[in-house]
Amino acid sequence: MGSNRWRGASPAVSRIASILLPVPLPEAFDYAEPEGMELAVGDHVAVPLGPRVIRGVVERLREGTGGNRPLKPVLERLDDPALPEGTLAFVNWAARYAVDAPGQPLAIALRGLRAQRARPEKVVVITGQAPTHMTPARAKVMEVAARTKLPPATLAGEAQVSAGVVKGLIDDGALEIRLIEPQSGFAEPDLSLKGRKLNASQAAAAAALKETVGKGFSAALLDGVTGSGKTEVYLEAVAAALAADPEAQVLVLLPEIALTQAVISRFAERFGAEPAEWHSGVTPPRRRRVWEAVVSGRCRIVVGARSALFLPFRKLSLVVVDEEHDASYKQEDGFIYQARDLAVARAKIEDAMVVLASATPSLESLYNAETGRYRWLKLADRHGDAVLPDVSLIDMRESQPEHGRWLSKPLVEAMAETFTRGEQTLLFLNRRGYAPLVLCRACGERMTSPDTDSWLVEHRYTGRLVCHLTGFSMLKPDRCPHCGAKDSLVSIGPGVERVEEEARSLFPEARIAVFSSDTVFDAEGAKALIETMAAGEIDILVATQAAAKGHNFPNLTLVGVVDADLGLRGGDLRAGERTFQLLAQAAGRAGRHERPGRALLQTYAPDHPVMQALKAQDRDAFIAAEMEMREVSGLPPFGRLAAVICTGPDAAVLEAYCRTLAAATPNAEGVEVFGPADAPLALMRGRRRKRFLVRANREVDLQAFMAAWRARARPPGSVRVTIDVDPYSFL
Numbered sequence: 001m002g003s004n005r006w007r008g009a010s011p012a013v014s015r016i017a018s019i020l021l022p023v024p025l026p027e028a029f030d031y032a033e034p035e036g037m038e039l040a041v042g043d044h045v046a047v048p049l050g051p052r053v054i055r056g057v058v059e060r061l062r063e064g065t066g067g068n069r070p071l072k073p074v075l076e077r078l079d080d081p082a083l084p085e086g087t088l089a090f091v092n093w094a095a096r097y098a099v100d101a102p103g104q105p106l107a108i109a110l111r112g113l114r115a116q117r118a119r120p121e122k123v124v125v126i127t128g129q130a131p132t133h134m135t136p137a138r139a140k141v142m143e144v145a146a147r148t149k150l151p152p153a154t155l156a157g158e159a160q161v162s163a164g165v166v167k168g169l170i171d172d173g174a175l176e177i178r179l180i181e182p183q184s185g186f187a188e189p190d191l192s193l194k195g196r197k198l199n200a201s202q203a204a205a206a207a208a209l210k211e212t213v214g215k216g217f218s219a220a221l222l223d224g225v226t227g228s229g230k231t232e233v234y235l236e237a238v239a240a241a242l243a244a245d246p247e248a249q250v251l252v253l254l255p256e257i258a259l260t261q262a263v264i265s266r267f268a269e270r271f272g273a274e275p276a277e278w279h280s281g282v283t284p285p286r287r288r289r290v291w292e293a294v295v296s297g298r299c300r301i302v303v304g305a306r307s308a309l310f311l312p313f314r315k316l317s318l319v320v321v322d323e324e325h326d327a328s329y330k331q332e333d334g335f336i337y338q339a340r341d342l343a344v345a346r347a348k349i350e351d352a353m354v355v356l357a358s359a360t361p362s363l364e365s366l367y368n369a370e371t372g373r374y375r376w377l378k379l380a381d382r383h384g385d386a387v388l389p390d391v392s393l394i395d396m397r398e399s400q401p402e403h404g405r406w407l408s409k410p411l412v413e414a415m416a417e418t419f420t421r422g423e424q425t426l427l428f429l430n431r432r433g434y435a436p437l438v439l440c441r442a443c444g445e446r447m448t449s450p451d452t453d454s455w456l457v458e459h460r461y462t463g464r465l466v467c468h469l470t471g472f473s474m475l476k477p478d479r480c481p482h483c484g485a486k487d488s489l490v491s492i493g494p495g496v497e498r499v500e501e502e503a504r505s506l507f508p509e510a511r512i513a514v515f516s517s518d519t520v521f522d523a524e525g526a527k528a529l530i531e532t533m534a535a536g537e538i539d540i541l542v543a544t545q546a547a548a549k550g551h552n553f554p555n556l557t558l559v560g561v562v563d564a565d566l567g568l569r570g571g572d573l574r575a576g577e578r579t580f581q582l583l584a585q586a587a588g589r590a591g592r593h594e595r596p597g598r599a600l601l602q603t604y605a606p607d608h609p610v611m612q613a614l615k616a617q618d619r620d621a622f623i624a625a626e627m628e629m630r631e632v633s634g635l636p637p638f639g640r641l642a643a644v645i646c647t648g649p650d651a652a653v654l655e656a657y658c659r660t661l662a663a664a665t666p667n668a669e670g671v672e673v674f675g676p677a678d679a680p681l682a683l684m685r686g687r688r689r690k691r692f693l694v695r696a697n698r699e700v701d702l703q704a705f706m707a708a709w710r711a712r713a714r715p716p717g718s719v720r721v722t723i724d725v726d727p728y729s730f731l
């Protein structure tokens with residue numbers, strides 16, 4: 001590196017540095033490398049951009065003078081650890097995949113750096129010099145200080161003395177203040193510890209993973225029913241990856257923050273050390289600490305949400321995507337990506353192994369397993385003695401509850417039996433709040449969000465009407481805002497809060513709790529509620545999808561699905577698949593240990609293929625039917641989809657731009673473009689929305705098509721164009 005300085009005789013010969021900036025620009029910008037700066041790829045630099053100075057990362061260095069813009073010099077090389085080549089390559093790959101600016105994924109990759117480093121802490125330590133005189137208060141302080149190093153105020157509090165006593169001892173020379181750096185590394189996993197005992201099926205899958213980990217890129221689908229013990233299996237792959245290479249790093253992705261605590265505890269138990277945690281609930285200084293430990297290799301295991309995929313791993317050897325079918329892996333705003341698909345790409349770039357785990361794999365992953373792209377590891381048995389729950393359908397056309405009630409007679413009877421036996425019930429309804437719609441009995445007016453095409457949802461706990469799309473909320477008025485009638489607003493339909501109210505009136509002596517994002521705000525709260533449930537201190541838990549995933553409740557023997565048809569009404573491509581996955585997971589919560597469980601599904605469409613497959617517990621039949629439907633229509637995984645969403649405040653301007661964009665559609669074989677059409681959600685935060693849908697054959701380079709198309713019709717300033725490759729939302 002040092003020899004570059006003497007490269008040329010003439011000081012005029014210098015290098016051009018292409019700098020990737022964490023802002024939405026179409027490409028890296030060229031700058032001149034000042035003499036003597038000796039940049040390397042991945043270095044962080046400060047560069048001028050218009051009137052600003054911003055941080056960027058060196059993507060490429062080349063000799064020459066002509067750049068893609070008039071060359072300004074790089075101002076400074078920053079003292080942060082360089083971004084590894086694999087991370088840079090991944091950032092560029094992700095941008096191309098999403099048909100977006102590379103600065104978008106770069107900004108995610110640099111997120112940990114934006115946070116302040118935790119500052120060194122001032123603590124009080126004993127000097128070894130005896131105090132000139134001793135008092136009972138001084139003795140107490142000395143006693144506490146001998147035990148632990150605390151900041152002065154905390155020390156005084158702990159010793160129950162005034163701050164003056166501590167200060168007196170410092171002045172006296174018996175104590176002194178020292179600055180200590182917050183710990184920056186993570187405890188090394190102990191690879192001598194043994195995992196839990198595996199059954200035959202788990203042992204076979206673990207052996208297959210151990211055989212391939214650390215030997216370049218490979219992908220595996222770990223496919224096993226709820227309770228079959230997938231975590232134990234991938235923990236063995238993690239152990240093998242870490243043992244094969246002392247520098248190897250492992251990333252475990254989870255779809256929900258609520259799941260991280262349970263998984264972290266499992267890792268702590270298996271390796272005697274807690275892994276690093278990465279998600280939106282982690283404080284900025286901690287995030288900085290994780291980022292620095294990952295880039296320097298001082299952290300070997302990260303458990304996190306989808307954005308952990310962009311961490312600057314030095315030597316990534318294994319990526320696990322747990323609950324890989326989960327729709328929360330799709331990031332829907334800002335930089336739009338599907339973390340499961342990017343995890344496979346990142347593993348390929350890093351020459352690592354990727355393991356996708358699920359009880360109800362996505363059709364995409366099943367297709368890749370069937371065609372041999374992924375190794376298919378099936379876990380057959382339930383772990384231990386637990387048996388699968390018995391699933392039955394309640395035909396709501398015959399068992400309709402009375403007006404304003406949502407729990408049918410058969411379900412209430414089952415709840416009563418369960419409660420009498422001292423066992424637990426989970427009532428599942430994927431709908432937050434009290435009622436999804438509030439309308440006026442006098443004039444029929446529906447309460448809607450002021451700037452968005454969506455109904456306001458009533459929340460009884462807060463007494464507010466809330467828009468779940470924008471977060472807008474208002475106090476529930478006592479008069480209809482339309483006709484002025486007093487006390488005329490009525491709540492229509494059930495949310496979890498309303499089901500809880502009904503359960504309370506039916507079982508006044510039962511202990512009842514609600515698990516939704518309105519009652520559980522963070523990982524700590526989720527952990528507390530899950531522990532209370534696991535300890536048997538809740539009789540009936542009413543929950544949204546947050547509780548359908550991954551938790552073990554040994555005393556849970558009944559799952560009641562309040563509205564099994566809810567997911568089927570969306571009318572999008574994956575509605576059936578998603579409903580099947582969610583309900584199968586919810587049903588799978590029951591009877592995971594010695595007690596047999598049952599699941600009751602309330603449905604108005606008992607003949608629907610999804611309901612029949614659930615009743616028969618016949619996943620294969622459901623998948624076969626769904627696959628056939630997708631293949632006939634050329635939909636994913638047999639074809640590819642992308643959506644274009646155009647939004648703007650002015651209907652006429654938006655309309656005109658959409659016509660221009662439609663006329664600019666490139667001609668391409670194997671590609672169909674539908675639209676523009678008004679989006680089902682036609683108004684959002686005051687902006688009108690229109691959509692195009694692109695369907696392409698599998699072999700088409702959809703990204704190239706989309707990029708070419710967009711380049712042919714630049715939108716006016718007021719119109720925003722968003723490309724969503726492989727859309728999950730069709731709103």
Ligand SMILES: [Zn+2]
Binds near residue numbers: 443483488
């Ligand atoms: Zn009214």
